[in-house]
Amino acid sequence: MTTWITICETCKREGWEESGATETDGARLAEAIEARPVPEGVRLRRHACLMGCGKGCNVAIQAAGKLCYTLGGFEPGAEAAQALLDYAALHAQSDSGQVPYRQWPQGVKGHFVTRHPPLPDT
Structure with missing residues (x-):
């Protein structure tokens, strides 16, 4: 079963407008994630607006039949990208999607x- 990392490509962190940046923080985070090796069982996709604007940069980690998570407040870059990929790999390996806290990447x-609980089958 595939675990998806859905990256909000339109996220703008506080101060983005004043920064003069031409690329959104979400797009920068997406590029950082896409530039790294993707673990087995994990796929990536971009989406416009996950509606977590107060916590940008946002991603959703989800798979059919498993607990799904929204994470936010990341600084776009290599460190966040690797942590998200590492967590998604653990999510993919878990039958329920739950990863014990002691295994979470820092x-x-x-x-x-x-x-979010998994959607019911019926």
């Missing part, structure tokens, strides 16, 4: 925003 701690 870079995702403090970034969880929501957890």
